[in-house]
Amino acid sequence: MLNGLFDIYNRLEYLTENGDILPNLKRLVPWEDFRGELEVIYDHERKSNAGRRPFDVVMMFKILILQSLYNLSDDEMEYQIMDRLSFMRFLGLDLDSRVPDAKTIWLFRSKLEEHKLTRKLFDKFNAFLAESGFVARKGQIVDATIVRVPTQRNTREENEAIKAGNPPVENWSDAKKCQKDTDARWTQKRGKNYFGYKNHIEVDVQHKIIRDYKITDAAVHDSKVFEDILDEKNTSRDVYADSAYRSTEHEADLKQRKFRPHLQRKGCKGHQLTSREKRGNLTRARIRSRIEHVFGAIHQRAGDVILRTIGISMAEVKLGLRNIAYNMDRFCTLMLQNA
Incomplete structure (x- = not known):
């Protein structure tokens, strides 16, 4: 069966009428204001012009906000962007657009941690809220x-060493170190x-x-x-x-x-x-x-x-993003109530 010219448009209109919050989130939040802070992630000299260009930093930030709103893993996020029209519309993607894979999403979030950007992004949006009258x-x-x-399966001796601030990392393999959260x-x-x-x-x-x-x-x-x-x-x-x-x-x-x-x-x-x-x-x-x-x-x-x-x-990044996502969602709710 051939698709009609307005089939996707009609489907998106149906989603909007039935409570999709993303159109308001896309329209009301000043996403471009975050670009200055985010561009430091790609602020390095490219060795050559070969290979694909990196994904837009604002779009990647929007992906992390979506992830925080709906509690999606990186793999689930990749799948849902491919599958959900509402996500594609929010991110400005077409059916034939290139979609970031799970590893790209993980890497971008890691860059937020590396450059200590989460708090800056939180403060940036809160400053916007104050300027918008929501002091x-x-x-x-x-x-x-x-x-x-996830609960750690440590021995009693390992737990005592972790509590004392001296995790026995010298006895752990590299694979084990990657799975051990010694801060929780x-x-x-x-x-x-x-x-x-x-x-x-x-x-x-x-x-x-x-x-x-x-x-x-x-x-x-x-x-x-x-x-x-x-x-x-x-x-x-x-x-x-x-x-x-x-x-x-x-x-x-x-x-x-x-x-x-x-x-x-x-x-x-x-x-x-x-x-x-x-x-x-x-x-x-x-x-x-x-x-x-x-x-x-x-x-x-x-x-x-x-x-x-x-x-x-990394917990600070994930929970900081969740706090930002809540504030964005709350801002949209307040704007609609005032309207």
Whole structure:
């Protein structure tokens, strides 16, 4: 059967009408603004003009954002670009266009880590958000989420050496070294054990945009990076966080920095919360819970994410890209709401 002249156009229109977010993401995000930071990746002298030209850096960055939004591996990403019309339209590709393979996608992401670009790209987009009128307002909320990585099968002696900061790499083959994540750590939450990293984020109350973040191993307590990611530029001095962040020292430090702390209280066996304290928790929770909407939005689209990278430096790239992708998605939502 021969295809009609407008068959693909009609199919894309159908996808748009039924909730495809990518046309708005393509139209509203200023992708070309990132070119200056990204071009450093190919900023080296070519030995000759032989061979294919590298893929456009902005298109490759868009691929990484897609990957973060939908939690796709490099191989899945290559396949989905070939298979999905919505992805091709977002990337500006035709049916006969050359598509980056999985290794090219992996290499480009590695270049982001090599040139330390993820944080620069995050800050670049946040500056654009502020210029567009979405400045941080009505206070800020801080929380962290655990991001798992595949469990390592180490001996007890190997684990003890890794915890001490001296992984026994001299006893490992090159193949084994490539599969061993010596930066990830175990932690326990609500009686369950998790192995991986933490994505500590700070969002503003009004817009629910991630204003700052920090990646650590999972064993680092949430309160250890609390003050590192607070936003001095928020129009309000109110700070909201759950009971894990509450301590006399933190409250004193926040007040010294002219912040107004709104930290949840937690009862214990010998000291139950009073009715007044419970009411205060309920009042604070109505605002603090807005950060759960952020984690929920990420997980709703990407699912239960397990990082397949090795080491904290690549975890910073993957999770940094995920934070950028969320902010882009959130920006489009806010723009449509305002319209």
